[in-house]
Amino acid sequence: MMIRLALALILFALPLRAEIAIKEVVSPGGITAWLVEEHGIPFTALEIRFKGGTSLDAPGKRGAVNLMTGLIEEGAGDLDAQGFAAARDGLAASYRFRAGIDSLSVSAQFLTENRDQAVDLLRLALVEPRFDADAVERVRGQVLSGLRSDAKDPAVLAANAFDAAAFGDHPYGSSGDGTLESVAALTRDDIIAANTGALARDRIYVSAVGDITAEDLGALLDHLLGDLPATGAPMPGRAGWALAGGVTVQDFPTPQSVIRFGHEGITRDDPDFFAAYILNEVLGGGRFGARLMTEVREKRGLTYGVSTYLAPMDHAEMFLGQFASANEKAAEAVAVVQAEWARMAAEGITAEELASTKTFLTGSYPLRFDGNGPIADILVGMQMQGLPIDYAATRNEKIEAVTLDDVARVAKRLLRPDDLHFVVVGQPVGLASDG
Amino acid sequence: MLFRRLHLSVVAICALALPLHAETVTDFTLPNGLEVVVIEDHRAPVVTQMIWYRAGAADEPEGHSGIAHFLEHLLFKGTDTLAPGEFSDTVEAQGGDDNAFTSWDYTAYFQRVAADRLELMMQMEADRMRNLRLTEEDVATERQVILEERSQRTDSDPAALFGEQRRAAQYMNHRYGVPIIGWRHEMEQLSRDDALAFYQRFYAPNNAVLVIAGDVEPEAVRALAEKHYGPLKPTEGLLPRNRPVEPPQLAERRLTYADGRVAQPYVMRTYLAPERNPGAQQQAAALTMLAEVLGGSGTTSVLARALQFGDAKAVYTSAFYDGSSLDQGTFGLAIVPVPGVSLQEAEDAMDAVVAQFLKDGVEPEAFARIKTQLRAADIYARDNVDGLARRYGEALTTGLTVQDVQDWPAILQAVTPEDVMAAAEMVLDRRRAVTGWLMQDEENAL
Incomplete structure (x- = not known):
């Protein structure tokens, strides 16, 4: 050769x-x-x-x-x-x-x-x-x-x-x-x-x-x-977090407010990352059956869709969510999200939620590997996250290993209702910037 | 196309070629009229079930716009044997995902699961084809959801509002002029009875196409389809989809839409254009090639080269055509001017380029490149069996046959430069066009 x-x-x-x-x-x-x-x-x-x-x-x-x-x-x-x-x-x-x-x-x-x-x-x-x-x-x-x-x-x-x-x-x-x-x-x-x-x-x-x-x-x-430069520009340093809990309203003439909310998150290599991943899926995974989707959309019709996600980046971690709601309904929707955040922080999730979320996450994982393009994308992502080459074979075991206690522990640590900040762009009725 | 969920994977089926005999496709029809298409892809143990109904927004009764899409939402509410939400819960419990979408010509529902879970999916999908149960409360809450959807996707987006106005001007007599989501004042009045009337008439095996794509064997699919869909009763007396026909358009229509939220003004013009028809797709193929030649590439197309380079008039130009509709579609041109160029100057520049193109004809090298890309698209398309499933489902609910889908790549390859120019002469007639200006304020209006 x-x-x-x-x-x-x-x-x-x-x-x-x-x-x-x-x-x-x-x-x-x-x-x-x-x-x-x-x-x-x-x-x-x-x-x-x-x-x-x-x-x-x-x-x-x-x-x-x-x-x-x-x-x-x-x-x-x-x-x-x-x-x-x-x-x-x-x-x-x-x-x-x-x-x-x-x-x-x-x-x-x-x-x-x-x-x-x-x-x-x-x-x-x-x-x-x-x-x-x-x-x-x-x-x-x-x-x-x-x-x-x-x-x-x-x-x-x-x-x-x-x-x-x-x-x-x-x-x-x-x-x-x-x-x-x-x-x-x-x-x-x-x-x-x-x-x-x-x-x-x-x-x-x-x-x-x-x-x-x-x-x-x-x-x-x-x-x-091979002919690219050997070394490039230095990476930026760690990004500090400067946002306290509360509401910021930015006036914008539109019938429907767009609301982005969140606080600090969790690193990808945290021992509790998988528990946090399950917790997010139950809270705001964007699927029907997730708590926020159920409470804000299905029960009250306050939005077309609401979801949350963990965003572990290289220099900071966020736990974010977003939805849009008619200006007249935005305040109620924000209150529902705050209440669900606090409820899960205090109570964690139920055994049924844990079981059904595990079934979904483990069952859906192989469906991602559906074509050369998607597989290549997944593999390069794994390398960037520092995951081992056999990660795909062990990932579902890590999901299965998460217990109710793990989720309850990470819920208390990760979900901090008082730190949750809502940025509202629109003309929401009954919401104003605080602080 | 409207999706039930926020998750918007773009599924615009690009008008590219399909591999001739590259995918293994089997089709058959059950005695109750259900058409079944099986697309085999054994690379991964995954299957997609799609059920397509020949019922979309253009099949709605007057005064009830949005009912097709509203019903699509309501189909997740429950049946005699499934509680509200249980359908999606069950799919997710199997690790699958599911969703649905509505267009003017069809409404489709799909699930993607491990191949050995197909029977459960078929059982549930067959169940909700005929056994939907709705409460007044379900309907009232879900109506709020679709109104929020309209707020989010249309009323918050001046480009979407502009598109709605242009379509309304384009179609004077055909329901393609009415938005899929519905006009708000009509959406507010949509009732449980409206939904059930639409459902009982159109959701039937003799008005549906079942597409199963993935790691499956056709004979096994046939047996499962007979077991679960076979017993369903067809709708008797279902009439052919003879919708109102557009009268000849004799005069150009022009409109301006001004909205303070517009950041980037642009001009868009659409011409009424023939669609793909069964056994007669040549003209649509020529129009597809015309769109590619005129504005398919942001760098090398006729419009891009003339307007985005050198003393550039435009930030962006485009030509577009999609022949996948049951009735007459449109061929479109668009130009987004650079700062300092007015919409009138932009439109004039675009028209001058088109006029010059009609004199000069098609550049042979560019034409050859486009055909090469279309051939390669056959190969790349095989990597995405879901895309193939959508292609067949859309074709079969817009009047085409499996044979038409399989003939399309060869028909595209057979298009000549002369065909393209003849199609251009035919379609680019301002008397059959709607020209719209999207702008921030009325100062520079027509």
């Missing part, structure tokens, strides 16, 4: 009879990837993550990583934006570049019949982006257009207001898209700095699922990623 491959082959059975064989592949150049070979359909889904994302924006350069990400595909090497798109479409490949708060993601799908050309083209975008002046202005215009729309979108306003109050000057305290002012001021040098800071080999996570062998993947990775 011409290349060296370190193959740790791990086979495990999902709770059903599906078997997914995940291999750890280390390329000759030292890039690690998780691979599932699936030769039934002649294409490959490749997922690449660069840790950091929009949180790497330098002070005063908010939106630089986002704008840069939007430009990766807009001209590279000897191809301008139209030339690049024509080449990509001629290969029927697809590349998606997205800037998240903690990572920059690259999602590629390409046919087996022209894989080498599709990878060459993707490499060109990753290693030799041009950032032509006209492309910068065009994409900047698109970003600014989106920001102007966001300024009129109550859901975005609520999220931004909540984040700003919670995290202040930390990157988590503002939208990674930047502001009209910050984006307008970004220079080509800022974009290049964001590019070399964000796309570096010291922060790469990779998975591949589809019609490709370990040998081919190893060679592909070195070719595709």
